[in-house]
Amino acid sequence: MARDEIQDLATFVAVAEERSFTRAAAKLGTSQAALSYTIRKLEERLGFRLLTRTTRSVALTVAGERLLHTVAPRFDDIRAEIASLSDLRDKPAGTIRITTVEHAADTIIWPAAERLLATFPDIKVELSYDYGLTDIVSERFDAGVRLGEQVAKDMVAVRIGAEFRQTVVGAPSYFADRPRPKTPRDLTGHECINLRLPTSGGSYAWEFRKRQQEVRSRVEGRVTLNRLEPMLKAALAGFGLVYMPEDLVREHLESGRLVQVLADWCPPRPGYHLYYPSRRQPTPAFTLLVEALRHRV
Numbered sequence: 001m002a003r004d005e006i007q008d009l010a011t012f013v014a015v016a017e018e019r020s021f022t023r024a025a026a027k028l029g030t031s032q033a034a035l036s037y038t039i040r041k042l043e044e045r046l047g048f049r050l051l052t053r054t055t056r057s058v059a060l061t062v063a064g065e066r067l068l069h070t071v072a073p074r075f076d077d078i079r080a081e082i083a084s085l086s087d088l089r090d091k092p093a094g095t096i097r098i099t100t101v102e103h104a105a106d107t108i109i110w111p112a113a114e115r116l117l118a119t120f121p122d123i124k125v126e127l128s129y130d131y132g133l134t135d136i137v138s139e140r141f142d143a144g145v146r147l148g149e150q151v152a153k154d155m156v157a158v159r160i161g162a163e164f165r166q167t168v169v170g171a172p173s174y175f176a177d178r179p180r181p182k183t184p185r186d187l188t189g190h191e192c193i194n195l196r197l198p199t200s201g202g203s204y205a206w207e208f209r210k211r212q213q214e215v216r217s218r219v220e221g222r223v224t225l226n227r228l229e230p231m232l233k234a235a236l237a238g239f240g241l242v243y244m245p246e247d248l249v250r251e252h253l254e255s256g257r258l259v260q261v262l263a264d265w266c267p268p269r270p271g272y273h274l275y276y277p278s279r280r281q282p283t284p285a286f287t288l289l290v291e292a293l294r295h296r297v
Contacts, residue, residue, distance in 0.1 A: 008042045009071050011035060012050060016068045019058050092285040093122035099134045100127055100145035102228050103245050104272040108161050109145060112292040123285045131197045131204060137277060142286055148270035156278050160293040161271035165246040166207070168266070169258040173238040180261045181241075184208045184215040191240035192219035196226040206243045208265040215265075219243075271295060 014035075015024040021032045028035070043050055050064035060068060100109055105127050113125045128134075128141070136144045151157045168181075174191075181187055184206070195204040203224065205216040221240045225231045228244055235242040236257060246266075252258040274293055276282075282290070 008038055008045075010075060011038045012042055012064075013068065013072050013075055015039060015051065015058060016060055016064060017072070021053075021058060091122065092120045092283075092288050094283055094285050095124040095126060096143075096286055096289055097126045097128070097141045098143050098145060098274075099130050099136060099139070099141045101131055101272075102129050103248070104145045104161065105129060107245075107247065108272060108293065113289065116289055116292055120285070120288070123288075125289070131195070136275075143274050143276040145272055145274050148273045151273050151275045154278065155275040157273040157275045158290055158293070159271055159295045160274050161295055163268040163271050165266050165268055166243060167246040167249065167260055168206070168241055168243050168262045169235060169249050169253065169260050170241040171236055171238040171257065172259055174235075174240065175259060180259070182262075184217045184262065184265060187217050187219050187241070190219075190221075191223075192221040193231050193234050193240045193242045194219065194221055194224040195228075195231065195243075196224050204243075208262065209267055210265050 011024075011028065014028055015021060018024040018027065021035050025032045025035050039051060046063075048063045049061050050067060052059045052061055098109065109127060113127075116123060117125060133146070134141065134144060136142075145160065148157065148159065168187075178190065179186075181190060187206070192206075196202075197204055203218065205218055208215040208217065219241075223231075223234050223239050225234065228248065231242050231244065232248065232252075234240065236252065241261070249258055249260075253260055274290065
């Protein structure tokens with residue numbers, strides 16, 4: 001059916017329901033003359049009269065009544081569907097893809113996402129663990145999560161976490177026959193558990209700072225892993241030193257199962273930030289997640 005034919009039927013329904021050209025014209029925002037012309041052309045095309053017009057009223061013919069009962073419900077269905085689509089546009093729904101490091105995902109993003117998913121069943125969250133600086137635009141991620149110092153200047157950045165410390169720890173059994181390192185240079189004589197970077201294939205450099213001195217140490221050891229949890233287990237078993245967020249090892253430090261070293265070389269680091277392109281038009285679901293993650297002092 002042509003668009004003009006649909007418009008003509010919509011005009012007929014308006015006149016028939018209002019039983020008045022005047023009221024229908026006001027409802028549709030057009031003139032009585034335009035409506036009269038449209039109805040006349042529709043009747044000519046169909047080959048029978050639809051309306052009986054007098055100076056005071058408009059009445060439906062038998063054909064007009066039949067057409068109204070057939071067509072009007074269809075237009076009601078269309079209006080209802082359009083309304084439901086409008087509701088869907090504003091309803092939090094869809095998949096949110098985020099590239100993040102494991103620590104931020106486990107301690108910040110997932111706890112917030114878990115609450116969001118429980119409240120909004122049409123939202124989906126996909127987390128990709130990656131220690132490289134992924135191009136979120138080319139890889140079609142909605143956002144990335146990194147330390148504030150790593151976020152590009154052309155991105156919108158929202159702080160989602162407080163400052164935290166990285167620390168170097170080892171099991172007491174590891175230090176039974178080894179001296180504790182006093183400076184990052186001393187790590188060359190130690191077994192260190194490395195974190196493999198999946199994107200570059202290299203190992204994560206341990207970063208230290210003391211006053212104005214900054215050191216990036218490429219450490220060596222017999223164990224290399226790509227997840228924090230097995231790295232912690234390896235350290236607890238005495239296979240070497242590990243460099244990871246302090247909050248992940250705090251309970252083991254308090255219990256004496258791990259020993260902290262180089263603490264004076266591990267100052268606080270900037271908190272995690274969620275970042276996304278400034279030209280991105282946030283969906284309701286994405287906006288909800290951002291607000292759920294936003295760090296509040």
